[in-house]
Amino acid sequence: MLVEEIMKKEVITLPPxxxxxxxxxxxxxxxxxxIPIVDNENQVIGIISDRDVRDATPSIFDEHTNHQAFRNEVHSIMSRPVTTVHPLDLVEEIARVFYDEEFACLPVVRTNQLIGIITEKDMLHTLIQLTGTNVQSSQVEVKVPHRPGILPEVASIFGEQRTNITSVLMYPYNDDPNYKILVFRIQTMNPLPVIQGLRNAGYELMWPNNIAEPKI
Structure with a gap:
């Protein structure tokens, strides 16, 4: 998924x-x-947050408030230089920038021109979409050996049960590089046939792991 697919194109800006x-x-x-701060050519030269404005705004409860502060120009409180992203950047890679740098938003620029903005809320919404938790579904987690071809092997069991997969994620199994956990979101409220199919194939379920195998 690309940044241009989730960015807001209507950006409210101010001059310095x-x-x-x-x-x-x-x-x-x-x-x-x-609020991105832009020059006459719509190039991002700074950015201010609601906290920046709040910190620079005198308290209305102070009878000795100096209202001159309201007339100060925003270039005096803006942060710079500004980290920006390109509309063709991958959302998954930009998520790492948000995490590492603890940013709350990133302006999106093309040929140095501001064309959009992406926020941490946009990233969270995208994560919800990527994981499939925004649709009614069931979750199944399977411990698998970390080797080529394992994903289609496991996925074929869902196909045998005519169960549609809405999303697939993979994460490490503890600190063991020989195994991974595959997380499937499937469009069924009764995952029991799939669970039994996975067990019959010899896979270990991490979730749900409290459903007993049927007695013969």
């Missing part, structure tokens, strides 16, 4: 000469937490 009052108004009127 806008005031903190302008930024505060935009944050209050729109469901956003970050």
């Amino acid at each position: 000469t806008a005031t903190i009052a302008d930024a505060l108004q935009l944050l209050q009127e729109n469901p956003i937490r970050h």
